[in-house]
Amino acid sequence: MIKRLGAEFIGTFWLVLGGCGSAVLAANFGGVGNPLGIGLLGVSLAFGLTVLTGAYALGHISGGHFNPAVSFGLWAGGRFAGKDLLPYIVAQVLGAIFAGFVLWQIASGNPEFSVDPNAAGAFASNGYGAHSPGGYSVAAAFLCEVVMTAMFLVIILGATHPRAPAGFAPIAIGLGLTLIHLISIPVTNTSVNPARSTGVGLFAGSQAISQLWLFWLAPILGGLLGGVIYRWFGKD
Numbered sequence: 001m002i003k004r005l006g007a008e009f010i011g012t013f014w015l016v017l018g019g020c021g022s023a024v025l026a027a028n029f030g031g032v033g034n035p036l037g038i039g040l041l042g043v044s045l046a047f048g049l050t051v052l053t054g055a056y057a058l059g060h061i062s063g064g065h066f067n068p069a070v071s072f073g074l075w076a077g078g079r080f081a082g083k084d085l086l087p088y089i090v091a092q093v094l095g096a097i098f099a100g101f102v103l104w105q106i107a108s109g110n111p112e113f114s115v116d117p118n119a120a121g122a123f124a125s126n127g128y129g130a131h132s133p134g135g136y137s138v139a140a141a142f143l144c145e146v147v148m149t150a151m152f153l154v155i156i157l158g159a160t161h162p163r164a165p166a167g168f169a170p171i172a173i174g175l176g177l178t179l180i181h182l183i184s185i186p187v188t189n190t191s192v193n194p195a196r197s198t199g200v201g202l203f204a205g206s207q208a209i210s211q212l213w214l215f216w217l218a219p220i221l222g223g224l225l226g227g228v229i230y231r232w233f234g235k236d
Contacts, residue, residue, distance in 0.1 A: 001084075005091040007062035011054040012095035013102075015047070015066045016199045020124035021103050022046035023189075044181035047190070052174030059170065067193040068092055068216075069223035073153035076227025078234075079160075089195075096199025104203050117205025125204035126191040126215045134186035138214065141188045145218035146225065148180045149192040153226025161234075191215040192222070 023043045030036040038046070055064040063080070065071045068089040074080035104123075107113045115123045120133045128141035136144070155176035159169040177192075184190045191197045197215035201208040 001087065004062040004084075005087055007058040008065060008088055008091040009095035009098075011058045011062070011064060011066040012092040012195050012199075013099045014054050015050040015193070016096045016099035016196050017103055018050035019043070019047035020099070020196065020200050021106070023121075023124040024103060024107055040185050041182070044178045044185065047181050048174040048176075048178030051177050052170045055170035055173060062088075064170070066092060066095075066195075067219075068195055069149050069193060069219035070153065070156060071223075072220050073149075073156070073223030073227035076224045077153065077157050077231045078227075079157065092195040093198055096195035097202060098199075100199040100203050103200070115204060117207050121189045122208060123204040124189065124200045125208035126189045126197045126201070127208060127211050128188060128214060131207055131211060132187060133189055136187045142214055142218045144184050144187045145191055145215065146222040148184050148190070149219040149222025150226035150229065152176060152180060152192055153223050154230050157227065157230035188215070192219050194219055 022038060023046075026038045026046075027040075027043050028034070028037045051064075051066065054066055058064055063074070065074065065080075065088060071080060071085055071088045071092070075082055075085060100123075107123075118130075120127060120131050120135075122131075125131070128136060128138045132141060156169075156173055158164060159172040159176075180192055181190045184192075194212075194216040197212055201212050201215075
């Protein structure tokens with residue numbers, strides 16, 4: 001179990017550092033519109049690549065969840081023991097917070113770095129209303145996070161099914177997460193992962209922290225929904 005929790009810590013750390021780091025450090029590098037900045041497409045791909053690489057590197061140790069909503073969804077889908085939920089979630093959240101801390105230290109090396117806690121997406125945080133990148137309502141943000149996380153679990157459970165092509169699951173899962181970000185960054189800055197939201201939200205200010213409830217509740221509900229849906233497919 002210690003090795004499994006260590007893998008979840010490192011995998012979640014990598015996901016948050018790689019995905020959120022691309023948003024904070026590289027999305028608008030050189031100024032808005034500068035071709036050196038990777039933009040929405042680049043950030044979306046970065047999140048997908050962190051899951052793909054993390055799953056190949058660590059998935060054989062812990063299952064490669066790196067996300068409390070995924071752990072809940074796999075439990076609902078009959079693929080994960082309920083007794084392991086709490087330790088996995090603690091390891092994931094601690095890994096995400098450590099990534100947020102490291103990212104803050106790196107970003108602070110630029111003398112022009114600052115975080116406006118009232119800005120949408122500050123320090124790659126998630127939000128709704130005035131803190132949504134596109135100004136989307138709390139209802140729209142909640143629905144988006146539930147649906148996106150549910151579909152993420154369907155992809156994960158399907159790609160890792162014994163009858164699925166062997167060895168390709170991380171690719172499908174990574175590309176699935178990339179697609180999810182392409183759809184939902186304008187709505188919530190894309191969470192589908194409570195640990196990811198917490199890891200940077202704690203450094204983004206009180207407004208991001210006050211909205212964390214949605215980015216715990218909606219992804220976990222979505223994960224449970226996706227797990228139940230895919231479990232139904234597996235019934236005779």
